[in-house]
Amino acid sequence: MSTRTISTLNAATQARGKAASLIIDASHPVKIIRIEGYITGTANTQIFLQLHSVVPTNGVTAPLRTLQALELDGFTFDYGKPGLDTQELASPLSVLSTGTYLYLSSTQSVFTAPVDGAVMDCQVEIEEYAIPVPGVSTAGDTTSNVASQLVWASAGGAAHRLVDIQAKNNSGATQYLMLFSTPPTAGDYPLMQWQVADGVTLKANFGSDTQVQGQETTTTYANTYGCYLYVSSTKQVFTAPVGTPWNIMAHYL
Numbered sequence: 001m002s003t004r005t006i007s008t009l010n011a012a013t014q015a016r017g018k019a020a021s022l023i024i025d026a027s028h029p030v031k032i033i034r035i036e037g038y039i040t041g042t043a044n045t046q047i048f049l050q051l052h053s054v055v056p057t058n059g060v061t062a063p064l065r066t067l068q069a070l071e072l073d074g075f076t077f078d079y080g081k082p083g084l085d086t087q088e089l090a091s092p093l094s095v096l097s098t099g100t101y102l103y104l105s106s107t108q109s110v111f112t113a114p115v116d117g118a119v120m121d122c123q124v125e126i127e128e129y130a131i132p133v134p135g136v137s138t139a140g141d142t143t144s145n146v147a148s149q150l151v152w153a154s155a156g157g158a159a160h161r162l163v164d165i166q167a168k169n170n171s172g173a174t175q176y177l178m179l180f181s182t183p184p185t186a187g188d189y190p191l192m193q194w195q196v197a198d199g200v201t202l203k204a205n206f207g208s209d210t211q212v213q214g215q216e217t218t219t220t221y222a223n224t225y226g227c228y229l230y231v232s233s234t235k236q237v238f239t240a241p242v243g244t245p246w247n248i249m250a251h252y253l
Contacts, residue, residue: 066105
């Protein structure tokens with residue numbers, strides 16, 4: 001397993017950095033191996049490190065995960081292998097974003113910017129997602145205008161694994177990319193979904209071991225193993241959009 005480290009260290013000057021937040025990756029969920037550092041402030045004062053998938057709004061945004069620490073003290077959170085997957089911290093039906101951010105917060109359940117000036121000197125080790133996976137196949141492309149993309153069909157689908165998705169929303173409005181194991185009809189619930197603003201390109205990486213498995217509910221409740229990406233104008237349930245203004249590409253084994 002190859003890893004890389006993101007930190008508040010200034011690489012140009014080698015000065016130790018101190019900040020109230022750290023962008024781990026603005027474009028991807030990640031698998032975190034280790035978080036460590038030091039927090040300034042007042043001795044024995046409780047503070048929280050929060051993982052977010054978007055830049056949080058003060059007093060509003062709930063974190064994906066909250067970690068407890070103390071000001072004027074060091075911290076280490078070691079997740080080893082397979083690591084803490086930030087994409088799996090949200091429930092399958094929640095709206096996922098594409099980034100990973102670490103913030104200091106004075107409260108646990110929602111993000112609250114510290115008022116005492118506490119900052120952290122921090123580094124985060126993550127699994128390197130950009131390692132080429134041999135033998136991948138490609139479905140779709142980054143230029144054709146579509147509203148859905150078949151990655152692989154249900155028949156024989158249990159043998160396949162989803163590696164990554166790249167999809168750009170050109171619709172003029174925020175829409176949702178949904179993952180299904182069979183072609184959906186209106187009102188169907190996705191296995192997973194991502195909220196994507198207009199003009200934004202979603203990049204989601206799954207490594208090389210993610211099987212897509214659902215269950216048909218009309219007759220036999222048999223497992224289904226296809227991989228179908230559909231654009232929806234509504235979250236949580238599928239609603240076919242007007243037009244075909246997306247570019248969708250996926251890699252799979």
